Amino acid sequence: xxxxxxxxxxxxxxxxxxxxxxxxxxxxxxxxxxxxxxxxxxxxxxxxxxxxxxxxxxxxxxxxxxxxxxxxxxxxxxxxxxxxxxxxxxxxxxxxxxxxxxxxxxxxxxxxxxxxxxxxxxxxxxxxxxxxxxxxxxxxxxxxxxxxxxxxxxxxxxxxxxxxxxxxxxxxxxxxxxxxxxxxxxxxxxxxxxxxxxxxxxxxxxxxxxxxxxxxxxxxxxxxxxxxxxxxxxxxxxxxxxxxxxxxxxxxxxxxxxxxxx
Amino acid sequence: xxxxxxxxxxxxxxxxxxxxxxxxxxxxxxxxxxxxxxxxxxxxxxxxxxxxxxxxxxxxxxxxxxxxxxxxxxxxxxxxxxxxxxxxxxxxxxxxxxxxxxxxxxxxxxxxxxxxxxxxxxxxxxxxxxxxxxxxxxxxxxxxxxxxxxxxxxxxxxxxxxxxxxxxxxxxxxxxxxxxxxxxxxxxxxxxxxxxxxxxxxxxxxxxxxxxxxxxxxxxxxxxxxxxxxxxxxxxxxxxxxxxxxxxxxxxxxxxxxxxxxxxxxxxxxxxxxxxxxxxxxxxxxxxxxxxxxxxxxxxxxxxxxxxxxxxxxxxxxxxxxxxxxxxxxxxxxxxxxxxxxxxxxxxxxxxxxxxxxxxxxxxxxxxxxxxxxxxxxxxxxxxxxxxxxxxxxxxxxxxxxxxxxxxxxxxxxxxxxxxxxxxxxxxxxxxxxxxxxxxxxxxxxxxxxxxxxxxxxxxxxxxxxxxxxxxxxxxxxxxxxxxxxxxxxxxxxxxxxxxxxxxxxxxxxxxxxxxxxxxxxxxxxxxxxxxxxxxxxxxxxxxxxxxxxx
Numbered sequence: 001x002x003x004x005x006x007x008x009x010x011x012x013x014x015x016x017x018x019x020x021x022x023x024x025x026x027x028x029x030x031x032x033x034x035x036x037x038x039x040x041x042x043x044x045x046x047x048x049x050x051x052x053x054x055x056x057x058x059x060x061x062x063x064x065x066x067x068x069x070x071x072x073x074x075x076x077x078x079x080x081x082x083x084x085x086x087x088x089x090x091x092x093x094x095x096x097x098x099x100x101x102x103x104x105x106x107x108x109x110x111x112x113x114x115x116x117x118x119x120x121x122x123x124x125x126x127x128x129x130x131x132x133x134x135x136x137x138x139x140x141x142x143x144x145x146x147x148x149x150x151x152x153x154x155x156x157x158x159x160x161x162x163x164x165x166x167x168x169x170x171x172x173x174x175x176x177x178x179x180x181x182x183x184x185x186x187x188x189x190x191x192x193x194x195x196x197x198x199x200x201x202x203x204x205x206x207x208x209x210x211x212x213x214x215x216x217x218x219x220x221x222x223x224x225x226x227x228x229x230x231x232x233x234x235x236x237x238x239x240x241x242x243x244x245x246x247x248x249x250x251x252x253x254x255x256x257x258x259x260x261x262x
Numbered sequence: 263x264x265x266x267x268x269x270x271x272x273x274x275x276x277x278x279x280x281x282x283x284x285x286x287x288x289x290x291x292x293x294x295x296x297x298x299x300x301x302x303x304x305x306x307x308x309x310x311x312x313x314x315x316x317x318x319x320x321x322x323x324x325x326x327x328x329x330x331x332x333x334x335x336x337x338x339x340x341x342x343x344x345x346x347x348x349x350x351x352x353x354x355x356x357x358x359x360x361x362x363x364x365x366x367x368x369x370x371x372x373x374x375x376x377x378x379x380x381x382x383x384x385x386x387x388x389x390x391x392x393x394x395x396x397x398x399x400x401x402x403x404x405x406x407x408x409x410x411x412x413x414x415x416x417x418x419x420x421x422x423x424x425x426x427x428x429x430x431x432x433x434x435x436x437x438x439x440x441x442x443x444x445x446x447x448x449x450x451x452x453x454x455x456x457x458x459x460x461x462x463x464x465x466x467x468x469x470x471x472x473x474x475x476x477x478x479x480x481x482x483x484x485x486x487x488x489x490x491x492x493x494x495x496x497x498x499x500x501x502x503x504x505x506x507x508x509x510x511x512x513x514x515x516x517x518x519x520x521x522x523x524x525x526x527x528x529x530x531x532x533x534x535x536x537x538x539x540x541x542x543x544x545x546x547x548x549x550x551x552x553x554x555x556x557x558x559x560x561x562x563x564x565x566x567x568x569x570x571x572x573x574x575x576x577x578x579x580x581x582x583x584x585x586x587x588x589x590x591x592x593x594x595x596x597x598x599x600x601x602x603x604x605x606x607x608x609x610x611x612x613x614x615x616x617x618x619x620x621x622x623x624x625x626x627x628x629x630x631x632x633x634x635x636x637x638x639x640x641x642x643x644x645x646x647x648x649x650x651x652x653x654x655x656x657x658x659x660x661x662x663x664x665x666x667x668x669x670x671x672x673x674x675x676x677x678x679x680x681x682x683x684x685x686x687x688x689x690x691x692x693x694x695x696x697x698x699x700x701x702x703x704x705x706x707x708x709x710x711x712x713x714x715x716x717x718x719x720x721x722x723x724x725x726x727x728x729x730x731x732x733x734x735x736x737x738x739x740x741x742x743x744x745x746x747x748x749x750x751x752x753x754x755x756x757x758x759x760x761x762x763x764x765x766x767x768x769x770x771x772x773x774x775x776x777x778x779x780x781x782x783x784x785x786x787x788x789x790x791x792x793x794x795x796x797x798x799x800x801x802x803x804x805x806x807x808x809x810x811x812x813x
């Protein structure tokens with residue numbers, strides 16, 4: 001794993017933070033070590049996991065189809081079957097998978113949370129890219145953002161989901177504002193991969209505090225065409241940042257959160 | 263008028279048998295009937311150990327009658343001029359009404375101020391003595407004590423002279439030499455007699471206790487037990503109400519296409535409001551799928567409503583009943599502090615800490631048991647409580663002192679009967695003489711030539727008549743050595759030598775006592791037969807429960 005020089009301004013606390021950042025060369029290694037990727041299946045499952053409430057497997061799977069492993073993608077097509085018996089049988093087939101996801105979430109060492117990233121033009125003087133990161137859902141009039149995706153159920157044509165929030169980071173935080181790469185060729189390669197969606201940034205996060213049920217309608221996103229309503233938020237602490245190649249799962253770069261000391 | 267001026271004489275002359283004389287004779291006769299009835303009732307009040315309300319009530323009647331008496335003095339003057347000027351009878355009646363109202367009000371207020379003035383000007387020492395003398399007066403009424411050198415039997419105290427003596431006794435005794443020392447030694451005895459008199463004696467107390475006990479048993483059987491059973495039935499219905507309320511809530515959710523488990527958290531506040539609208543007061547943190555929390559809220563509502571209904575019902579049935587919990591058996595109910603307190607209060611035993619029993623020994627032993635276990639303890643507690651206040655330092659009776667109210671009240675109780683009696687007697691005599699003069703005028707056609715002379719002569723005659731009774735010994739009370747001692751001390755008015763004011767007061771006090779002996783039967787007959795037994799607001803038999811020692 002290469003060391004990523006991110007947020008050079010705040011490296012004073014890095015030695016302590018580095019101790020909590022898991023060491024791995026590959027994304028799948030982290031998953032095997034108990035770090036759960038917060039995709040369209042795992043993220044909404046946070047609500048039923050923490051509240052003990054039931055979830056709608058059909059809604060969950062249809063909205064999280066893109067997060068299904070390839071071997072289940074085919075079976076997911078049958079979820080739109082109008083025959084309730086066949087649908088029931090299909091859902092029964094997904095039961096072990098979903099149970100496994102729930103179990104993985106229950107025992108998660110941490111979360112791997114995908115980020116939106118905007119890479120600026122390379123600064124040839126300082127050998128770095130300006131970097132703007134954000135989670136999937138931005139909170140209006142706030143620097144905070146949330147990882148919210150998928151749906152565990154629907155109510156009145158509104159998707160119901162859950163989120164992960166960063167307790168020690170938002171886009172105004174000085175950490176991770178630059179991506180420093182000395183090697184110009186490598187810098188160009190990484191930029192190309194990012195622009196072609198061949199790679200992406202992930203936060204390595206650790207659950208911090210109790211899951212918070214949101215019993216108001218202020219956490220709504222998606223607009224009127226595809227509205228989603230947040231039922232709960234799991235706070236988590238950012239341990240570090242990963243740049244991952246989507247094809248191989250290779251961790252291209254890695255950096256610890258400056259203040260991520262335990 | 264031309265006839266009236268013929269044959270004028272300085273004192274008497276021919277006077278017309280005018281219609282107004284007839285009217286005045288009738289009105290004066292009517293007034294006299296009422297005044298006589300009042301006078302007899304006043305003696306009953308004094309002789310019956312009245313409470314403050316009775317004293318205040320009879321005082322009000324007395325002031326009103328005094329006001330009317332003075333107003334009547336001016337009626338002939340108005341009527342004569344009305345006849346002479348040919349004024350319309352309605353206008354004359356209106357004038358008389360206004361005159362009577364005006365003069366009556368002035369006299370009413372003046373007499374009230376007189377009593378207030380006596381009370382206001384009284385010293386702390388006088389109030390202390392008045393307090394204890396009124397207590398002694400009450401003890402005499404209750405036959406709990408007798409005066410050495412002036413022993414009065416219960417029969418004597420019920421006679422007019424005895425009642426009159428009782429009315430003026432505190433005023434007479436006020437001038438006794440070193441009265442406070444004399445009273446101090448006898449105070450426990452006096453207060454015990456007073457307490458006994460307040461409770462009416464052990465036999466009366468026993469009967470009242472039995473009546474109260476019956477009422478309490480009735481309250482238990484017909485009030486508490488049904489209310490407690492209704493409360494229990496209400497609690498038994500909690501499970502049903504929980505089911506019913508939950509079903510109603512669930513069906514509401516189902517109509518919205520969801521159920522408690524699937525309802526998104528964003529809709530929880532709305533669900534809470536809907537549940538609260540159903541009357542189930544769940545908390546702000548209640549989760550819509552929380553059946554246990556829902557059931558608790560329903561149970562709380564039902565229990566709260568049942569408890570409120572039960573306690574309100576008990577509060578209406580029994581003073582302090584709100585503190586009594588449901589589900590008590592008979593023994594626990596009657597020994598409950600709230601029941602005991604209400605029971606004691608009803609009997610006037612508030613100062614005593616005795617536990618009143620609902621179970622009594624056999625009837626033959628019950629009265630003795632009551633006296634030993636309850637009555638004697640109540641009296642002892644009352645005496646202790648009375649002693650605490652009646653034996654307070656005299657300074658405590660001054661304005662602003664801890665016993666100010668007691669002292670002022672007892673000073674009033676001391677002053678009101680003699681003052682009311684004096685005004686009543688004088689008013690009755692004055693109008694008796696006036697009536698005689700009107701009748702004389704109607705019979706002989708002669709009367710006083712000048713109203714002013716009449717106005718001077720009539721009161722003098724009245725006092726003269728009263729004075730004649732001074733030496734008509736209609737009772738032996740005034741012959742007793744102690745009474746003579748009171749007279750001698752009273753004439754001194756607190757000084758070293760007799761003063762004319764003191765002598766005059768003692769002279770007329772004796773005259774009044776003598777005069778009441780023949781007058782009272784006549785007055786009482788007037789009250790009973792002419793006034794139909796009118797009570798002037800005093801109903802000694804109306805007090806069902808004995809009073810507690812005055813606060």
